[in-house]
Amino acid sequence: MILKWLRIKNFRPFFGEQQISFSEYEQRNVTLVHAENGVGKTSLLSAVLWCFYGRLVEGVEQPEDILNHEAAARGENEYEVSVRFSHEAKEYEAVRKGFDSTNRLQVLEVTGRGFIPVPHAENFINGVVPSSMAGYFFFHGEGNLGTKGKNIRGAVRDILGFGFAELAVDDLDNIIASVRRDVTKHAKGSSLIQINDEIERAEEKAKEEKMLRDRLIKENAQKEARKRDLQAALRAVDNLRELQETREKLQAERTRKKKELIESRREELEFINKFGWVIFGDMLQALESKYLDDPEVKGKFPSPYYETFIKDLLDQGTCICGEDLSSHPQKQANVRRLLASAGTSQLIDRVSGARSKVTEIRTMRAEAPDQWRKIRASVRRVENELVGIERQVDEAEEKIDSSDTDEVEQIEMELKELENRLFNIAVALPRCRAQITELEERKKSLEVKSRQASAKERELMQLRARQDFIESVRDQITGVLDTAEESAIAEIESRMQGLMESISRKDYTPTLDVEADALRMVSNSNIQVGASTGERLLLNFVFISTLIQICRERASDSSELLIPGAIAPFVIDAPFGELDDVYKTETAKFLPQRAQQVIVFLSTSHWKGRIEKELMPYIGTEYVLISRRRQPDDGKRQKDPIEIRGKTVEQSVYGCEVDMTEIMEVDW
Amino acid sequence: MNDEKGQVIGDEKKSNYADSVPTIDTVLAHRVASKVIWVVRTSVLVSQASDRERRLKVRKVLNDAMAKGVAEK
Numbered sequence: 001m002i003l004k005w006l007r008i009k010n011f012r013p014f015f016g017e018q019q020i021s022f023s024e025y026e027q028r029n030v031t032l033v034h035a036e037n038g039v040g041k042t043s044l045l046s047a048v049l050w051c052f053y054g055r056l057v058e059g060v061e062q063p064e065d066i067l068n069h070e071a072a073a074r075g076e077n078e079y080e081v082s083v084r085f086s087h088e089a090k091e092y093e094a095v096r097k098g099f100d101s102t103n104r105l106q107v108l109e110v111t112g113r114g115f116i117p118v119p120h121a122e123n124f125i126n127g128v129v130p131s132s133m134a135g136y137f138f139f140h141g142e143g144n145l146g147t148k149g150k151n152i153r154g155a156v157r158d159i160l161g162f163g164f165a166e167l168a169v170d171d172l173d174n175i176i177a178s179v180r181r182d183v184t185k186h187a188k189g190s191s192l193i194q195i196n197d198e199i200e201r202a203e204e205k206a207k208e209e210k211m212l213r214d215r216l217i218k219e220n221a222q223k224e225a226r227k228r229d230l231q232a233a234l235r236a237v238d239n240l241r242e243l244q245e246t247r248e249k250l251q252a253e254r255t256r257k258k259k260e261l262i263e264s265r266r267e268e269l270e271f272i273n274k275f276g277w278v279i280f281g282d283m284l285q286a287l288e289s290k291y292l293d294d295p296e297v298k299g300k301f302p303s304p305y306y307e308t309f310i311k312d313l314l315d316q317g318t319c320i321c322g323e324d325l326s327s328h329p330q331k332q333a334n335v336r337r338l339l340a341s342a343g344t345s346q347l348i349d350r351v352s353g354a355r356s357k358v359t360e361i362r363t364m365r366a367e368a369p370d371q372w373r374k375i376r377a378s379v380r381r382v383e384n385e386l387v388g389i390e391r392q393v394d395e396a397e398e399k400i401d402s403s404d405t406d407e408v409e410q411i412e413m414e415l416k417e418l419e420n421r422l423f424n425i426a427v428a429l430p431r432c433r434a435q436i437t438e439l440e441e442r443k444k445s446l447e448v449k450s451r452q453a454s455a456k457e458r459e460l461m462q463l464r465a466r467q468d469f470i471e472s473v474r475d476q477i478t479g480v481l482d483t484a485e486e487s488a489i490a491e492i493e494s495r496m497q498g499l500m501e502s503i504s505r506k507d508y509t510p511t512l513d514v515e516a517d518a519l520r521m522v523s524n525s526n527i528q529v530g531a532s533t534g535e536r537l538l539l540n541f542v543f544i545s546t547l548i549q550i551c552r553e554r555a556s557d558s559s560e561l562l563i564p565g566a567i568a569p570f571v572i573d574a575p576f577g578e579l580d581d582v583y584k585t586e587t588a589k590f591l592p593q594r595a596q597q598v599i600v601f602l603s604t605s606h607w608k609g610r611i612e613k614e615l616m617p618y619i620g621t622e623y624v625l626i627s628r629r630r631q632p633d634d635g636k637r638q639k640d641p642i643e644i645r646g647k648t649v650e651q652s653v654y655g656c657e658v659d660m661t662e663i664m665e666v667d668w
Numbered sequence: 669m670n671d672e673k674g675q676v677i678g679d680e681k682k683s684n685y686a687d688s689v690p691t692i693d694t695v696l697a698h699r700v701a702s703k704v705i706w707v708v709r710t711s712v713l714v715s716q717a718s719d720r721e722r723r724l725k726v727r728k729v730l731n732d733a734m735a736k737g738v739a740e741k
Contacts, residue, residue, distance in 0.1 A: 123713040560702035
């Protein structure tokens with residue numbers, strides 16, 4: 001980009017339409033603008049930035065105050081900055097018009113046949129000189145970049161075109177955080193491994209129980225067969241046949257009675273389950289019934305009047321006594337107060353529910369004694385019958401035992417052992433079957449959970465893969481940025497050292513302290529040395545000029561991740577600041593070489609000394625900003641004279657028609 | 669995959685993740701990174717989208733890339 005001219009209208013101190021043309025010469029590439037402080041140097045620099053990017057120089061006072069005061073006083077409300085520039089062998093005109101607090105940029109291509117609008121003006125300007133790099137080309141020398149250890153790393157990253165890549169990293173980090181939250185949420189509910197372990201354990205346990213069950217069934221069959229054999233053997237003994245048959249019948253009857261007793265006792269337990277709470281609730285229901293059935297309370301609980309009734313009275317504006325409530329606010333308020341204690345449908349439902357529960361308790365309480373007596377009688381009857389049968393079995397056994405033969409004694413002993421074992425099997429087998437059923441049910445329920453967890457686990461894996469994927473994309477970007485930054489810092493340091501060697505009278509080396517984000521001067525023995533204000537400014541200036549040199553070299557960078565650099569003029573406001581004469585001279589010497597086009601804003605104090613001599617051979621166009629004031633010239637006011645090319649110009653003029661800054665070309 | 673880092677990531681995914689999970693390689697990540705930056709750039713400069721709108725566009729790029737990764741696999 002080469003700037004051709006700048007046209008401003010009603011922009012800050014510049015009233016009306018004024019223009020400044022920039023030097024486009026190759027040798028005399030410097031455009032010099034003289035102005036005292038507060039007259040408009042920074043506003044002129046801001047005008048370029050505002051036209052291209054819609055912003056002013058950072059730190060400028062009252063940035064919202066753009067419309068010239070004189071124009072505003074005359075009822076005008078539009079302001080405008082146009083910049084004509086060339087870029088890649090074409091000519092363009094950027095025009096930004098402001099109206100109140102809004103503004104709009106238009107870029108036109110200037111051709112032999114007229115103006116052609118360029119689409120996406122902001123995008124186009126950013127393609128010519130990216131917004132993130134503009135601050136270094138259009139540089140406010142009195143700004144504090146670098147002098148307070150601020151923004152050094154940011155400046156390097158800006159000039160390397162990290163802007164959109166860094167924004168993309170921010171966005172990716174934001175998305176990664178959101179995916180990570182989802183992963184955490186899913187991971188909390190995921191217990192697939194634990195569930196599958198439990199299924200395995202249940203399966204193993206069920207397998208063991210099934211083996212036990214089969215063993216018991218087999219043993220039971222064997223023992224029963226053996227029992228039948230022994231019983232047959234007893235029956236075969238001559239005088240025991242009848243006795244043995246009697247015993248077998250009694251034993252069968254005993255088994256039936258035992259089952260009957262178990263059933264009766266189960267009924268007992270069921271009764272307790274069903275009526276136990278009624279017995280405990282009996283006292284409570286008695287108290288509640290007493291209250292609910294009290295003739296004094298009946299029909300008045302929860303409230304003698306209903307909410308709807310009170311609301312109807314208020315809506316109609318008439319009390320039940322016939323009093324007009326609308327004309328008696330106090331009475332109306334009294335009626336309204338009743339709403340707080342009125343019965344609502346919810347309260348009525350609750351009371352009704354309580355009444356029905358009390359009735360249920362009362363009915364059950366009445367039925368309970370009869371049922372209990374019947375169950376107890378049944379249990380007692382079966383118990384007595386069982387005792388009788390047991391006695392008969394014992395008598396039959398005694399008779400068989402009294403036969404007193406070795407053979408019978410041996411059979412009896414084995415039968416008793418068999419009975420004991422069969423009893424144990426009879427107890428163990430149902431327990432074993434129940435255990436198997438329970439384990440199988442548990443396994444089924446775990447399998448359902450496992451399927452659910454498995455679905456979650458799949459989602460979790462996909463989420464983790466998504467997180468990894470986005471992180472790898474982010475790492476690609478940060479990897480490129482970090483590598484570019486690292487090599488650029490080494491390059492910048494090396495170039496700054498070369499420049500400082502030619503300017504500085506001291507044998508100090510400039511370094512970029514990335515950790516501390518600061519520019520430093522170090523001695524030959526690598527010890528940091530304190531720099532004066534002027535030296536810090538010089539260091540800062542050398543840093544910026546190195547950055548724009550690198551930016552220029554990156555103009556054709558075709559990296560997909562980074563914004564390419566730019567070729568642009570170096571527009572610098574107050575580059576000499578607090579430099580002493582020697583540093584001013586050295587800076588003035590190398591300044592014209594820093595860019596193809598250099599635009600310098602200087603105050604009279606900066607112009608003094610040898611700067612004029614050093615810069616003069618490079619000056620292509622030259623301007624003075626004249627401060628025009630309405631205040632009358634009483635002869636005492638400072639007229640700020642400056643001598644340019646052998647002629648004295650007064651930079652402050654009084655007794656003018658308007659307050660404004662005028663751009664005056666030095667053309668003598 | 670020639671890139672050492674990409675190889676490690678890719679192999680790790682293959683051994684740990686289900687079939688539906690795409691492999692992550694450096695080439696794909698680089699291509700998606702370029703696309704993401706392009707979307708961010710046009711969102712800011714051309715459509716002047718809000719942060720939320722811009723991130724939605726970035727998400728779409730990532731979703732498309734993930735879906736394409738699965739299809740390619």
